[in-house]
Amino acid sequence: MLSIGKPQIKLLEKLCNAMSVSGDEGEVRRIVLEEVKPYADEVKVDALGSVLVRKKGAGKKPLRVLLDAHMDEVGFMIVNDEGEGFFQFEVVGGIDARHLVGKQIIVGKEHTVGVIGAKPIHLTTGEERQYTIETDAMRIDLGPEGKANVGDRATFATKFKQVGPSIMSKSIDDRIGVAILIELLKHAPKNIELCLAFSVQEEIGLRGAKVAAHYFEPDLAIAVDSTPARDLPDYDGGENFTYNTKLGFGPAIYMANSSTLDDPRLVRFLAEMAEKEKIQYQFRQPGGGGTNAGAIQQTRAGVPVVSVSVPHRYTHSPISISRVDDWKNTLNLLHMALKNMTFDLLAGRYT
C-alpha cells in the first residue's frame, strides 16, 4: 500500500497554498513541472498551459491510460481600481457570494493580503441582515496605500492546515488530485503507458482537459477530482438523503453526473478492485456536478471514462475539509487499478 506521510502532506500543503485561479495557473504549474520532471519520459506545457506528462510502459503498444487532475481553482479577478486601496472584483468559477464578506483575500503574484469588509452590524437593520450581500456591493480593501492591477487574480487567504484526521484548505479541489497524480507517476506501473494531464480551466467549463485528451488519444481515461460531501445533519433531525458523498467512506466512484455517464466497465472494474484489495470506497450519488471526464469522453472518436474523487466538505469556500484516509484510499485504489489494467477491460460488453 502507498502511504501518505510527511513528504506527501508537505507537497499538498505547497500545492494548496499556491494561487492558481482559472486562466492563471502558473504557480501550481511550476510546482508540478518540478515534481514530474525526474520521473517522466515526456513533459510538455500545451497551448492553454496544461502540463502533459508521459511515462512509457513495457512492450510494443501498451494500454494508454490518461489520468486527469485540474490545476485551477475558483477565485476572483480585479476588474476596477477605485483608488485609496479599494478594488472591485468579479468571481471566477462558481462561488456562493455568502462566503465572501469578512474574509481575508490574497491578491496578485505577491499574494498581497486584502480583506472583503462588511458594514458593521451596529449600522444594519434586522431586515437588512436577512438578505445576502451581493458581490457587486463588495470591495477588496488592500489598505489605504494598497496597489493592484486590473486583471490580477485573487483567492481566499486561508492557509493549509492538518487537524486530527483531516486536512483543511481553500483548494483541496483539486490539488488533492494533482498530488495523487504526482504520486502515481512516482510509482508508475510498467503494464500501461501512463499519460497525465494537469489541466487548466476546469472550473470555468472543462476547457484544458478537452485539448489535453485530444493530444494523448488515450484508450481510456480517469478524471481524478474532489467532489462535495454534503454529509451534514438535517436541522429537523430527519435523515439526510442527499449527501452526495460522505467523509471517511473512501474514494467516490462516479456513475453519472451532469457532464458524463461513466463507462460501466470502468465503474465495475474499480469497484471490484476495491473489494479485492479491501480498500474502502463509495459510490457518489448520481446526478448533478461535473468533472473533466465529460470533456475527455467526447474527444476524437470517444474515450471510455470514469471519475474518481476524494470527498471534501464546503466546496468552493475559504476552507474545505477532507480526510487523509480518503486521500490514501483513493491513491491506492487508482494505483491497484492501473497495475491490473489490460486491454481485456475494454473488450467486454459496454453495459
Place this chain on the structure above:
Amino acid sequence: MSDILPFLKSIISVAGLSGYEAPVATLIEQKWTPLVDEISRSKLGSIHGLKTGSVSAKASRPSVLIATHMDAIGLMVSRIVDGFLYVTNIGGVDSRVLPGTPVIVHASGNGAQELYGVVVMPPANLLPEGKGAGAVALQYLLIDIGYTPNEVAKRVRIGDRVAFGTEPVEMSGGCVSGHTLDNRASVAALTICLEELQAKSHVWDVWALASVQEEETFAGAFTSTYQIRPTIAIALDMTFGKGTGSNDYTAFPIGKGITLGIGPSMHPFLHKRFKEVAERVEIPVKDEAMPQYSSTDADAMQLTAEGIPTMVISIPLRYMHTPVELVALKDIQRAGRLLAEFVASLEADFINKIAWD
C-alpha cells in the same frame, strides 16, 4: 514612541470573549505592571492599574479613570450534533460574515485544547423550508472542527467559547487587520498613554482600566468605576471607519485622526479640554455626534454612584465586529498621545473649573 505592533498582535491572538477575559488579561497585566505603581484585578476580572499623581495629600488627590474594554465578541457552543457544533452569539455578530470564517474553539473537554475549525452553511435542503435562501441565520450555521463525532463529543462541551480565527495581518498605509481590534486597539493606545506618562509629570492619579463584559452588559465599567470612584472618567473605544458599506456621517476616515464624542454621555467641559489639548499638540481630531448613547463604557461610568463627568474618544475602525476589522496604527498612537497630554494638562483644581453654561 515604542513600537506597539508586537503587543497589539499578541493581544488579538489570544482568547478573551466577554465573561472569559482571563487569557488576554494576563498579557495586559504583564505589559502594564512596569508602567504603573499598583495593579490589581476587580471582583469581575477587570484590570486596575494606578499611576499616582504628584499632588501630595493622598486623600484629596483627584483621579482620572481611562477605560478600555478588553472583552471580545464571538460565539458559544449551544449544542453538538453528529460532531458538528451549533452556536449562539456573544455580543453583536452579523451571521452573514460567518460562513467560511476560521474559528478557534476553546474546548473544555478532554485535553482542554484550542481547536481550529470553520463556520459552515448547510445546504438549503437540510434546513427548514425557506431558511436556506438568502442569509442563513446563526441558529442554522454549524462549526466543523475536522474530528470524527466521537472525538468531538470527548473534546467539546456545550458552553465552550468560539473566537474568530483570522490571523492578524499588516497592510499598506501602516494598517493592521484582524479580529477583536475592537477594542484591543484601544488597550494598545492606553498602553502608549502609560508609556508616555513615564516621562511626563502629572498631578492627578491615573487609573488605567481594562474592563470586562462591555460587549454584553457593561458589567466591568459599572463595577470598576464604583470601586475606583474617579473624579472624571474617559472611555476609549472604536468608532466606525469609512469603508465598504459605511460612508455617511457616522463613519470617519482611518489614518486621519481620532474622534471626540459630543452628546449626553460626554461632559462638554471635558470635550472642550480635549479639543484644546489636541490643537496645542497638533493631533487631528473630529467631533463625533452621539445623540443618545455612546454605546461605550462611558454610558455606564457616567451613571456610577452620584454620577461622574465622562468623555469618549474613539479610533476609527473599518468593518467593526467582523473577522477582518482594519485600523491605522497612526490613529492608535494619536489616541495614546492625546490621552497622555490630556492627563498632563490636568491642574490640581481642574475639577473646580468644570462648569455648566
